[in-house]
Amino acid sequence: MVQELHAPVKTAEITREEGFVLYRDMVLGRTFEDMCAQMYYRGRMFGFVHLYNGQEAVATGLSTLLRPDDYSCSTYRDHVHALSKGVPARAVMAELFGKATGCSRGRGGSMHLFSAAHNFLGGYAFVSEGIPIATGAAYSAKYHGTDQVSVNFFGDGATNNGAFFESLNMAALWNLPIIYVVENNLWSIGMQHARASSVTDIYKKALAFDIPGYQVDGMDVLAVRRAAKQAIERARKGEGPTLLECNTYRFRGHSLADPDELRDPAEKEFWRKQDPIKQLSRYLLEYKLATAEELKAIDEEIQAVVDDAVQFADDSPEPPVDEIYRFVHAEDE
């Protein structure tokens, strides 16, 4: 159209299809988590529920580049990592409702999401606990001679735990196909990163193990994606581990039980302005990869997906209490 003639000639770094994939995935994460908050306050789910709002660019930037057979491993803040790896919203929501149809059959809950079918190795409730496990999966890939890669998400606080250092050393020694993704959201519950780490630039710690480390704008899904692409390629080519520090922020309290009184409103405001979803939609529009209508349509489509997930979870049966011992041992099928 006429307009286009006048439009500055810019080339986007992603195709229209890729843009939709990214947008859809981030909106799914956001919409799903907002729904969780509602359901939690309505007493439909319990325990500690840690939402991902604000950090979507990280899960999406990484996971949308993974193959189904690649491994992904997370923490207690795992809903969106599971979704981005392909675990259906229905299965995740049903798990949060404690239903038999949940991705962990109702036994795991918010902090223990698993999906063998998607090589999603799980949410782990202990900080840093997933790091060695994801490293072990990377070892398996190499052991079996596949070109699978393992992606491991964890927070800034986890990088003060010994498991982080021990694992990086081993991944470097054995040149394992793993990407350590630190979601540096500046806080560990009420502990400021700067009060917990004597060196706040986490990517620099990779130097201590001769692993490439990069700092990425974790609010910019394209920046994350760029770094992820490189790291995944390296891993797949057998060139070893990478540490990605993604600077991001959580828009909600640590968990839905957290009063969140310590974080400065100005700090929150500063980061809210960089909402990764808004940034991407601006980009898609600016580069004419999508129209406002198309994005709105996706928003609605996703809302429907999430509503359906709730409906599904609602309609699903509770796991039979008389099967309470089932799965304690491998013998139980």
Add this chain to the structure above:
Amino acid sequence: MVQELHAPVKTAEITREEGFVLYRDMVLGRTFEDMCAQMYYRGRMFGFVHLYNGQEAVATGLSTLLRPDDYSCSTYRDHVHALSKGVPARAVMAELFGKATGCSRGRGGSMHLFSAAHNFLGGYAFVSEGIPIATGAAYSAKYHGTDQVSVNFFGDGATNNGAFFESLNMAALWNLPIIYVVENNLWSIGMQHARASSVTDIYKKALAFDIPGYQVDGMDVLAVRRAAKQAIERARKGEGPTLLECNTYRFRGHSLADPDELRDPAEKEFWRKQDPIKQLSRYLLEYKLATAEELKAIDEEIQAVVDDAVQFADDSPEPPVDEIYRFVHAEDE
């Protein structure tokens, strides 16, 4: 004398008295350990006995600069660290003989030497276990507002353990008066340092925590002493922790039970040539700080001290078996 006139004018970095202190301490360590080997093979001591031969410059270079009220903390390779901190040879030998007069009253043994009177916080049998403990002692000093410093000895293998990284981070955060002394003897039992650490320069890991880290020739007691002086001063002035990597080598197997088949004879030979005691005696003679006779006299004097320690240990009573429950609880005096 005439000769002196012709002697090249050089100034030594230590006084004659200091030279004697260093020499005496290193010879004590060496002589004591050689005696342990004899006693072990004669069935006078049991369990895993880890000797320090070859690494004397490290314990001596550090410990002879410490005040009695400074803290020292070690590993299972702790005999000489205890001696250098002032624990009498009698008490250490008696402990190895399992006697009531031993520095741990016969309950600890080779890997669990303690002496409250000398603020020797102990030998710890688990690798890296002493690192947080020495860090805690440094915290105590700061907590009580004293200018005591805490010195912590451990090996290259311990630097692959999470406790090393966790502790360095905390020491840096709280600017604790501690010196982490890594005795890099290139091996962890049969595991070569280069196969266990992706970055072999251990002092560089201090960077990950913004702690000053230095690499020192651990076979040269004067070099160790120079670095130690700086580090101890820093700590005492409240300027925080330091990591000292001392490159050294053990002249014997990992423990007296280790066949020591993996280490290359050429490697052993290379390091034997740098025997820290021989180096110091050469220095003392070259700088005319001591005569061969004087050094020989010290050797004999120390031999007598160690012989006496054995005699003492021999003559000492066993702890009464009916006191076997004593000291399980603090209530037992």
Add this chain to the structure above:
Amino acid sequence: MAVKYYFEALHDAIHEEMTRDSAVMVLGEDVGQYGGSYKVTKGLYEEFGEWRVLDTPIAENSFAGMAVGMAMTGVRPIIEGMNMGFLLLAFSQIANNGGMVRYTSGGQFTVPMVVRGPGGVGKQLGAEHSQRLEAYFYAVPGLKIIAPATPRDAKGLLKAAIRDNNTVLFFEHVLLYNLKEEIEDTEDLVIPIGKANLLREGTDVTILTYSRQVHHCLQAMKTLEEEGYDPELIDLRTLKPLDLEMIGASVCKTHRLLIVEEDYKTAGIGSEIMALVNEHFFDQLDAPMVRLASKDIPTPYNGRMEAATIPQVADIIQAVKSLVD
């Protein structure tokens, strides 16, 4: 007298002991600026400063080891485990050094350290956050273990634990923090470690329990009394050392024993109690001792399954009846 919540009582105990003894300090995750995940340390950071209320990184193994080092050198640290389960990462420091340094050093060093925090099955917290570690640590020599059920006991026993020169594991229950009770306004409320608490005298059967299950048992009492049963109810309060004297006296009276515990049935506190009673009071028993404990499964998230995992009031009533009838 003043009404205090369980978490307040714990707070007061720490506050009083920190005021009384400058060597007492607290360390752990979010104990300072955040005031503690369950508000137990609220306000202490502001009052005593960052050196005595130390916010630590997430490094359980090392900060527990640090606490041992502090305790060996004149400080009296109180470790808060944000959840006691996380201290599985510090198992070696707590067991090897908290428990054994006194002995291996031939009595030269003491480790006056308290390790406290929430445990137990809460409201669908999932397997890793619902652990009961009292049994895991039970065999470790040198340790004392406490698990209070009420605000008053929480305060009095925590003060005793802080003053004790041994390493004391102090298990709070995540579902008891908001329990209220009237407590005397004295700073001298120190309840001796190792003394159980006789909650109800009875003749039918001896019920031994602790922590949250005390309240399940108290509920069960009502029904049981109405139906004419006369159980003797004892809150152990201290799990190690056990008050074998009170346990024995009661068993010799009732000749029947029921243990109600929230830890796993297998190798739980109950199994050790049964072993001891068998050793000391075998002839007094008229019936097999009964353990009412959690099922031997990781705590499931699902609410109904979770409820079915731990002993409930109805189970207790049922157990008493089948023991007595």
Add this chain to the structure above:
Amino acid sequence: MAVKYYFEALHDAIHEEMTRDSAVMVLGEDVGQYGGSYKVTKGLYEEFGEWRVLDTPIAENSFAGMAVGMAMTGVRPIIEGMNMGFLLLAFSQIANNGGMVRYTSGGQFTVPMVVRGPGGVGKQLGAEHSQRLEAYFYAVPGLKIIAPATPRDAKGLLKAAIRDNNTVLFFEHVLLYNLKEEIEDTEDLVIPIGKANLLREGTDVTILTYSRQVHHCLQAMKTLEEEGYDPELIDLRTLKPLDLEMIGASVCKTHRLLIVEEDYKTAGIGSEIMALVNEHFFDQLDAPMVRLASKDIPTPYNGRMEAATIPQVADIIQAVKSLVD
């Protein structure tokens, strides 16, 4: 038949299973080039290469976690704890994930992992190197626990453990590695987990024991037989799950129970056995069950004190007599 040392039998089990199944691998400190501190993995590095015989840094927590991750993804790792005590550092990975992932994942993932290595009181190794962890891990759901006393059992049970799809803790005894026994030359020597071994039929008293104490008991048998006693001796072999069937059958015959164990008396394997026997066979007991176990103290270095810490042959004889007479 061929005479094998305990350590050789373990080696053969691993070698055969690695040959049989390419998913089986070994990791731990000095398992590769060094051949293992007790030579159990000798030669495997040369034969199977560094990927299947992995020398790890001293990072127990993380290499145990790695093994869990491997086991979840198609590898069958065998962790060697250079000394089982060191795995206290890996407690959370072994318990949370080795024990619970199968359940928390709703049965989607299995963790077929073996954790093996030496434990027990050796020859004056000191407190930290003389630990018996079987009781510390006993309550953890999902785990199986084995403690073989002979080369044949060591081989047959280790093969079974390697083939098992659960996480199995396999406790070897540091003083048994040089024990010899004739073993059949078959590669099919797989001894089922959960089955105890009746070593001597008798009528007087049932003796349950495991690991090194089996040999103390066998020595005691001689004297006891000469003196006209007729004990029944059972080697538990598998500590979890217990062979309650054989235990029950024996108790129903002898009506007396003695447990001989090297772990701490308090909260040891014996206390759980007593609880179970009390629950299932109370009426069969003619006398209090007796635990002969280690004293509740950190193992002292001094030789005499160390000897006095664990059950000795004379103690067993004494205990049987006072139980039977």
